[in-house]
Amino acid sequence: MKQEIELYLSKYQYKSLNIKAAFFDMDGVLFNSMPYHAEAWKRTMNAHGIPFELHDAYVCEGRTGASVINEVFLQHKGRMATDDEIQLMYKEKSDCFNSISKIERIPDILPLLETLKADGIDIYIVTGSGQESLLDRLNKWFPGIFCKEKMVTAFDVKKGKPDPEPYLIALAKSGVQPNEAFVVENAPLGVRASVATGLFTFAVNTGILTTKELECELNDSGIVLPDMKAVLNYYNELKTNAKI
Ligand code: MG
Numbered sequence: 001m002k003q004e005i006e007l008y009l010s011k012y013q014y015k016s017l018n019i020k021a022a023f024f025d026m027d028g029v030l031f032n033s034m035p036y037h038a039e040a041w042k043r044t045m046n047a048h049g050i051p052f053e054l055h056d057a058y059v060c061e062g063r064t065g066a067s068v069i070n071e072v073f074l075q076h077k078g079r080m081a082t083d084d085e086i087q088l089m090y091k092e093k094s095d096c097f098n099s100i101s102k103i104e105r106i107p108d109i110l111p112l113l114e115t116l117k118a119d120g121i122d123i124y125i126v127t128g129s130g131q132e133s134l135l136d137r138l139n140k141w142f143p144g145i146f147c148k149e150k151m152v153t154a155f156d157v158k159k160g161k162p163d164p165e166p167y168l169i170a171l172a173k174s175g176v177q178p179n180e181a182f183v184v185e186n187a188p189l190g191v192r193a194s195v196a197t198g199l200f201t202f203a204v205n206t207g208i209l210t211t212k213e214l215e216c217e218l219n220d221s222g223i224v225l226p227d228m229k230a231v232l233n234y235y236n237e238l239k240t241n242a243k244i
Pocket of ligand 1: 025026027028029061185186187190
């Protein structure tokens with residue numbers, strides 16, 4: 001058995017991983033949207049005289065816009081942002097993102113989803129995004145994979161990642177136990193939410209973070225992999241070993 005699986009099973013005293021469901025984050029997992037989010041945050045912060053690098057945006061991924069703005073204000077101005085400042089900066093960031101972003105799938109994500117679908121695994125999306133047109137966009141880029149009933153979005157949660165709430169809701173919706181599902185995440189705070197829910201987590205490094213920045217969130221509950229091809233290979237190996 002793979003070492004990460006052994007660690008996970010012994011941590012929770014499970015006998016096996018018996019995968020029935022898979023929970024996917026969206027930004028940086030399904031769509032290659034993070035480079036545009038990061039660039040939009042950097043331009044907006046810098047325009048307001050606040051030092052902010054692309055790397056900072058990757059570290060913050062998963063937080064709400066207001067929480068990102070408040071955190072940098074505390075750090076650089078020693079105070080929280082006002083509601084007007086939050087509204088203005090978040091609008092600037094969103095406008096910038098919309099003007100520069102191109103929708104692209106993350107490489108090799110489609111064969112992974114299609115394999116899971118063919119195996120009868122229930123596929124859920126668990127995202128902090130609250131875009132109204134999300135399902136239309138998912139259907140266009142991933143035909144037949146996602147449906148309305150199997151989504152946890154910003155509309156379903158009070159706290160959001162890194163709180164475990166979104167993954168707890170996904171477990172409740174899917175009706176499976178933690179050892180009957182796995183998560184695919186790309187951001188440290190997303191991994192933290194997933195691990196806090198007791199789920200085995202593939203932390204896929206699709207951005208500019210170091211392996212260590214993801215690894216330190218895993219806490220014996222998953223593995224860092226470089227891309228979606230590696231996730232598919234890992235899943236296929238688990239299947240062959242009848243542990244999935
Ligand atoms: Mg993400």
